[in-house]
């Protein structure tokens with residue numbers, strides 16, 4: 001495919017290959033943009049902003065609604081692109097494509113809710129004759145850097161709010177999965193977005209990504225990816241706004257009074273969706289000792305029943321790891337835990353780029369598997385004595401995106417809600433629950449700021465006060 005630069009689909013002699021991680025077959029190639037391309041994109045975005053900031057609500061609403069209709073009409077093509085270039089099975093990819101339609105529709109809706117409020121200036125003596133309000137204005141050029149695991153919907157989570165609020169946006173998709181973002185850009189351009197409002201520049205993060213984050217003309221960086229890259233970007237970013245959606249090692253507590261069947265089925269799905277390459281992946285299951293022996297064999301049976309294989313086969317539950325280096329990293333992390341005394345209850349094997357659904361126990365707290373994000377289909381189970389013990393363990397890491405608790409007891413649910421240090425607490429759901437309209441983001445090493453359309457729109461706009469001296 002070509003990339004979208006200032007309203008034109010352009011080729012470059014230097015190209016990057018997009019390969020299917022399950023068999024290394026060539027899916028397509030995309031231009032490998034250089035510094036001059038990124039510079040040109042930023043200049044076009046600065047220029048385009050003079051037009052986009054003046055687009056009316058009904059014009060922005062119409063662009064986003066038409067884009068949503070186009071993605072809905074092409075849902076199967078989008079699903080195929082996601083499944084081919086990335087790690088998702090076709091069934092997982094269909095869900096992502098339909099969520100992208102939601103994301104664009106919610107963004108269209110948000111154009112109509114971008115309001116300010118009146119300010120009671122007369123609360124201060126001497127201001128009796130003042131009257132005024134604030135409005136929210138777009139901030140300008142937004143740089144968006146995306147990961148590989150949701151190559152369509154997580155890009156839509158940046159484009160939708162940026163367009164809803166009248167900004168311009170430059171997307172740098174992940175080098176392994178640029179095609180979904182380019183197809184989304186086709187739909188948005190077809191829907192009527194003016195030149196420069198949305199550009200998609202394909203190229204290496206260390207090269208063009210680096211330029212995007214450090215250029216002072218870019219007013220905000222909206223990044224979703226690993227903590228390590230997030231920290232690198234933070235060191236270079238200078239004076240601009242930032243949204244950081246990073247990783248986690250999400251905990252789920254299963255109390256003695258939990259609905260066992262629900263806890264098993266929700267957590268099996270939460271553990272192995274997208275082969276665990278998911279920031280909401282259920283990594284740490286904290287199971288009450290009274291229910292442990294009933295829960296764990298059922299959870300392991302669920303993991304064993306998961307069908308790993310060809311992503312395009314409708315019967316497949318789980319696809320591959322994104323590349324060999326990542327599959328080897330997962331294997332190494334599991335082996336380190338085994339050497340430190342951990343027990344494998346199922347899985348623990350790599351076949352090429354595929355890693356089996358894996359359940360482990362007795363993982364020492366000092367292991368990377370217990371402390372860091374595994375970003376693969378590996379879940380560790382531990383016994384807990386009571387809720388205090390579970391909450392203390394859940395919080396004892398430097399991440400906090402979402403947490404879950406299975407219980408029928410209102411007091412336990414409330415205590416978990418208050419005490420878990422995370423961006424979201426799911427009660428009777430695994431951590432892998434999200435709708436696109438809720439505030440989404442983490443605390444501690446899981447990030448800064450919130451996505452979820454209304455919340456991203458807020459981050460991508462600034463209040464301007466207007467005061468009349470009457």
Ligand code: NAP
Pocket residue numbers: 145146147148149150154172173174175176203204205206207209210213224225226227228229230232233244245246247248278279280373375401441446447
């Ligand atoms: P990654 O390796 O950090 O890459 C993310 C993006 O950053 C890619 O587009 C990459 O470009 C770019 N990049 C790399 N180096 C850069 C630099 N120096 N300057 C600017 N950009 C640079 O992350 P990933 O492997 O794609 O994603 C996995 C991580 O994302 C996990 O930790 C996961 O939990 C997290 N995640 C978080 C959320 C959330 O909402 N909180 C959602 C999904 C995923 P290249 O591809 O060209 O290197």
